[in-house]
Amino acid sequence: MDPIFVVIIIVVVLIVFPLLWYIGVMNSLRQMEVKINEAESGIDVALTKRFDVLTKIVNTVKGYAKHEAETFENVTKWRAGLPKTLSLQEKQEFMGKMDAVQSGINIAVEAYPELKAEKLFSNLQASISDVEEHLQAARRLYNSNVSRINTVIVTFPRSIVAGMIHMEKKEFFEADTSKREDVEISF
Amino acid sequence: MNDELIRFQQEKKSIEKQVIIGSALSLLSVILFIALINYGPWGLILLVPGVIYMALGASKFKKLSNKFKHEVLAEVITKFVDEGVFEPSRGLSLNTVYATEFLKRADRYHVEDYLSGKIDGVDFVSSDVKLEERHVEHTKNGTRTYYVAYFLGRIFEFEFNKKFDGYLQVLEGARPHSKRKYKKVKLESIDFNKKFKTYTTNEHSAFYVLTPHLMESLMAFEKNNKGKIYFSFIDTKLYLGINNFKDTFELKMFRELNESSFEEFKRELYVIKDVVTELKLNNNIFKKE
Numbered sequence: 001m002d003p004i005f006v007v008i009i010i011v012v013v014l015i016v017f018p019l020l021w022y023i024g025v026m027n028s029l030r031q032m033e034v035k036i037n038e039a040e041s042g043i044d045v046a047l048t049k050r051f052d053v054l055t056k057i058v059n060t061v062k063g064y065a066k067h068e069a070e071t072f073e074n075v076t077k078w079r080a081g082l083p084k085t086l087s088l089q090e091k092q093e094f095m096g097k098m099d100a101v102q103s104g105i106n107i108a109v110e111a112y113p114e115l116k117a118e119k120l121f122s123n124l125q126a127s128i129s130d131v132e133e134h135l136q137a138a139r140r141l142y143n144s145n146v147s148r149i150n151t152v153i154v155t156f157p158r159s160i161v162a163g164m165i166h167m168e169k170k171e172f173f174e175a176d177t178s179k180r181e182d183v184e185i186s187f
Numbered sequence: 188m189n190d191e192l193i194r195f196q197q198e199k200k201s202i203e204k205q206v207i208i209g210s211a212l213s214l215l216s217v218i219l220f221i222a223l224i225n226y227g228p229w230g231l232i233l234l235v236p237g238v239i240y241m242a243l244g245a246s247k248f249k250k251l252s253n254k255f256k257h258e259v260l261a262e263v264i265t266k267f268v269d270e271g272v273f274e275p276s277r278g279l280s281l282n283t284v285y286a287t288e289f290l291k292r293a294d295r296y297h298v299e300d301y302l303s304g305k306i307d308g309v310d311f312v313s314s315d316v317k318l319e320e321r322h323v324e325h326t327k328n329g330t331r332t333y334y335v336a337y338f339l340g341r342i343f344e345f346e347f348n349k350k351f352d353g354y355l356q357v358l359e360g361a362r363p364h365s366k367r368k369y370k371k372v373k374l375e376s377i378d379f380n381k382k383f384k385t386y387t388t389n390e391h392s393a394f395y396v397l398t399p400h401l402m403e404s405l406m407a408f409e410k411n412n413k414g415k416i417y418f419s420f421i422d423t424k425l426y427l428g429i430n431n432f433k434d435t436f437e438l439k440m441f442r443e444l445n446e447s448s449f450e451e452f453k454r455e456l457y458v459i460k461d462v463v464t465e466l467k468l469n470n471n472i473f474k475k476e
Contacts, residue, residue, distance in 0.1 A: 039390075133398070134391075136398070137391055137394035138391060144373065
C-alpha cells in the first residue's frame with residue numbers, strides 16, 4: 001500500500017473522526033441547552049398566566065372575606081407581573097408563594113360556601129386548574145430536558161466534550177415547599 | 188335473557204350440525220374419489236351436495252349472527268349506552284378512520300358494527316374496522332395477488348375534554364401516518380416510554396395532556412386489553428384503536444352460547460366505559476367555553 005495513503009488513513013482515524021464526533025456532541029449539547037431555555041420560557045408564560053388568574057381570584061375573594069384582604073397583599077405586591085430577570089431559584093420561590101396563596105383561597109372558600117356558588121368564582125377556579133396543569137406540564141418538560149442534558153454531561157465519553165465547553169449540570173425546577181412558609185395565611 | 192340465549196343456542200347448534208354434515212359429505216367424497224380413482228370420477232358425486240349443504244349452513248350462520256346482533260345485542264347496548272345506536276351492517280366512514288392519523292391507507296377495507304352514544308355524558312362513535320394491504324407475488328406460473336390484514340379490531344372516537352395546541356399520538360409499536368411534523372418525545376416514566384412511543388407536534392402539549400395520572404391510566408388500559416393499542420389526540424377528539432385481530436360482537440361457530448360467553452359481548456362495552464372513566468373524559472373542568 002502507498003505510504004501516503006496509509007498516512008491519510010491514520011490522520012482520518014486519529015484526527016478527523018474524533019473532530020467530527022466532538023462537533024456532533026457539542027452541537028447536540030448546545031441544541032439541548034436551547035431546548036432547556038425554551039422550556040424555561042414556557043415556565044415563565046405559565047407562571048405569568050397563573051399569577052394573572054390568581055390575582056383575579058384574590059379580588060373576587062376579597063369581596064367575601066374582607067378580613068383576609070391583608071393576607072392577599074402577598075399577591076398584590078407582584079402586581080407588576082413576573083420580572084424578566086428572575087433566576088430559576090426565584091421562579092421556584094414565586095411558584096411556592098402562589099401555591100401558598102392558592103391554599104389560603106381554598107380555605108377561604110370552605111369558610112364562605114356562597115363563594116362557591118358565584119359563577120365568576122367557579123369560572124376562575126376552572127381557569128386556575130387549567131393554568132396549573134399548564135404550569136405542571138411546563139415544569140415537567142423543563143425537567144425532562146434537564147434530565148436528558150445532565151445524562152449526557154455525566155456520561156463518558158461525552159462528558160469530556162461537556163467539560164471542554166464548560167457545560168455544567170443544570171438545575172431541576174422543583175416547587176420549593178419550604179418557601180411556602182414565607183406567606184402567612186391565617187384565617 | 189336466558190330463554191332467548193337458549194333459543195339462539197338451539198338454532199346455532201342445528202346450523203352447526205348442517206355444517207358438520209356438509210363437511211363430512213365433502214370429505215367422504217374426496218376419500219371415495221381417491222379409493223375409486225381407477226373407476227373414474229364417481230367418487231366425487233357427493234362433493235357438490237356436500238359443499239352446497241355446508242355453504243348453506245355457513246350462510247344461515249351469518250344470518251343468525253346478524254339476527255343475534257339486532258335482537259339481543261342491540262337491546263343490551265341501548266340499556267348500557269345513553270342515546271345508543273347499534274347498526275351492525277354499517278361502520279365508521281373511511282374519513283373518520285384516517286382522521287386517527289395512526290393508520291395507513293388501505294387497499295381494501297371493511298367496516299361493520301357501528302356503535303354510537305353517550306357514556307357519562309361523553310359522546311363516542313365506534314365500529315369494527317378491517318384494513319388490508321395488497322401484495323403482488325411474481326412466480327414462474329404467473330402473478331398472484333393477495334391481501335394481508337394489518338388492522339383488525341375496533342376504532343373509537345371520543346370527545347376529548349382538554350383543549351390544547353398541536354397534535355399528539357401515543358402508539359404501541361407504530362408510527363403516525365400523517366403529513367404533520369410529528370416528533371418523538373420521551374416522558375418521565377421509563378415504563379411508559381417502553382410500552383408506548385409518543386409523537387407530538389408540540390412538546391408542551393404532550394406533557395399537558397399526558398399527566399402522570401393519564402399515563403398510568405393508558406398503561407392500565409393497555410394491560411387490560413389484548414392487542415396493540417393506539418391513542419391519538421387530534422383537535423377535540425380522542426381516537427382509540429385496538430388492533431387485536433378480533434371481530435367483535437360476532438357469534439362463534441362451535442362455541443357454546445351461554446351466560447359466560449354472553450358476558451364477553453358485554454365486556455366489549457365495558458371497554459368504552461373504562462376509557463371514559465379511567466381517562467376522566469367525563470371531567471369537563473378543562474374545556475373552555
